[in-house]
Amino acid sequence: MESELKDLNSNPPSSKEERPLLKSDSDLAAAIEELDKKFAPYARTDLYGTMGLGPFPMTEKIKLAVALVTLVPLRFILSMSILLLYYLICRVFTLFSAPYRGAEEEEDEGGVVVQEDYAHMEGWKRTVIVRSGRFLSRVLLFVFGFYWIHESRPDRDSDMDSNHKNTSTEINQKGEAATEEPERPGAIVSNHVSYLDILYHMSASFPSFVAKRSVGKLPLVGLISKCLGCVYVQREAKSPDFKGVSGTVNERVREAHRNKSAPTIMLFPEGTTTNGDYLLTFKTGAFLAGTPVLPVVLKYPYERFSVAWDTISGARHILFLLCQFVNHLEVIRLPVYYPSQEEKDDPKLYASNVRRLMATEGNLILSELGLSDKRIYHATLNGNLSQTRDFHQKEE
Structure with a gap:
């Protein structure tokens, strides 16, 4: 990002x-x-203004000054300690394990690069990595001021469930009702507001993410991303051929759907961040496989500083985040969405229907703007x- x-x-x-x-x-x-x-989907409307440049009221300057010498050093030390601790856990429990190697593609062709992860490990070592990762991600959010995370799980209407969910029961030859196990979602889909979205999803379900190739080579974070099972892509490539990326993501979605031990993949179908009040047009990558998806809506209520990562530099964003004593996060976890046959045959229709559902349940405004519009806005x-x-x- x-x-x-x-x-x-x-x-x-x-x-x-x-x-x-x-x-x-x-x-x-x-x-x-x-x-x-x-x-509007990319505009900052908080107290800190466009690009986080103010102007700031005197009271806000005093609060920032106090936080800079008290809260920020403490939170920085604690967050780095948590990151180092989890890195050491990942290092120890993968020390004698060979990484899983997936498909690879030449770098100069763009798209997917060598896939290498520890998310396909089985046994107690994998359990320790996942459980400690979920716990420490939640601790890190607590350090950042997310002391309480409100989660709600609204129920969809029974009629909608019957239209989209594959039959959970079927009549056997004797005429008895045989209960089938619900299909496992192939992907989690969520709106995208900030890099903090990743921390929440790590704490909730520890899924894989799509990440740029350089993330896998970063100190500390690189090994953690491999334990998550991230799909690395060559975003810097100049080639317009993205078949490798969509193909690999599609394969991972199908694998997660049919195999309980495979890592679930988390996708942000908007393709970029917004200010949290809007929902952009969805890309179809998460819906090409035609498998069920789990929609999640994230909302970050605020009074002073919005944690949305738009029109603001990374350093300034992190500084203001650490200066804010309390941050808020509300999560709406919708039921698994089971596509109809028509949606399976038309990924665009599938994506559009899930998007409308998320916008309705999350009280978000639908927008047809995209990444190209965001480029114009930022550059202007x-x-x-x-x-x-x-x-x-x-x-x-």
Whole structure:
């Protein structure tokens, strides 16, 4: 995600319409307000303002100053200790185990790179890795100020269940009702607001994620991602061929559906983050296999600082997060969604129906904007601010 932000900020818009000439701070404020309305799913509306640059009231400056010398050092030390502890657990319990190696593809072709993970391990070692990972992820969220996480599990209407769920009972030859075991979901699908989404899902179900190739090589985090069973993709590749990525994800979804011991895969079908009030168009990757999915909606209520990771740098976001004493997270875990035959035959319809359900249950606004619109928004914001800085420097 950090690389995504860098990419967005490094591609300024080309047209004059996208780069208005700003001659004063009032022009800047008006331009940003107009942009925020046009690109509402990505706009920050918290006390910290666009890009987290303020301006801050004096009371907020005092709170930040106090937190910087008290809360931030404590939370930083505790979070790094937790990360190191879990890394050591993963290191010890994978020490004499050979990693599972999946499909691989040449790097210069783009798409999938060598897959190597410890999520296919079986036995007590895997149990220790999963349980300690779930527990420490929740502890880390507690350190970040998420002291209480409210989870709700609304029931869908019985009519909707009967239309989408495969028959749970069938009549055998003797006319008796034979109960079938419910189908296992092939993937968990969730809206995407922040990198904190990953921590929550780790604490709840410890699934695999789709991650860029470089994550697997990072100190500490690299081994942890392999224990999660992350699917590594070559996002930096210039090739437009993404068949390898969708194919590997599709294979992992099918594997999780049919094999209880296989790692469940967690997918963010929007493909990018929002400010948490909207739901973007879903990509079809999680729905191509036609297997059931488990929809989860994450909401982060706030009064001062929004934990949504949009238009703000990673360092500034983490700093403000650590400065906020209490953070809130509400989770809506919907029942497993069983697709109809029509949805299985049409992944776009399947994705659209799940999206509408999540928006209704999560009280989210549907938006047709996408990553390309987000690029324009981020780049225009940076272009406007650069022009204003240049203008003030010339005046001085």
